[in-house]
Amino acid sequence: MKIQPADFAITTIEDEVRVDALCRDLLMAFYDELQAEGGAPEIATELARSADYFVRDFVVGFKQWRLFDESRSPVRPFAGNWYILNTLEPDSAELAKHLAGIVAFYRFLARHDLISASFLERVEAECNNQLFYEERIRSFLDLSGGDSYYEWERACPLKGL
Secondary structure, three states: OOHHHHHHHOOOOOOHHHHHHHHHHHHHHHHHHHOOOOOHHHHHHHHHHHHHHHHHHHHHHHHHOOOOOOOOOOOHHHHHOOOOOOOOOOOHHHHHHHHHHHHHHHHHHHHHHOHHHHHHHHHHHHHOOOHHHHHHHHHHHHHOOOOOHHHHHHHOOOOOO
């Protein structure tokens, strides 16, 4: 697998389309590797689907971040804000499945020397923070107008990252 992290830069709409295709190819390699490991096919499919949702919809499509940028972890804003706002009925069990796919995908990237071990540790720690995300979902569902949304958003912002 020949990956050039610099190829994943997004500055134009054409770049976004190109990077989306690169991500799709990378995610297929991830899926193929999961299948080759001999696990249950439905688990490989679920992990790859969750990684795809995170990478292509959030990292590339929404934030337009470089996939291999280690200056910030995209997990916390995804799981603690974006997923909650962009899901009709956010659910901690469903989110846990997405986080499992994200961890598996970043482990794949680390095995292929596309991210550092320290960045993988950061991603794993953020993915394992289930209680934080459960509280974020609960507090979002409990919002009751006024400025409460803005307080909720400030606790785990999407903007300015």
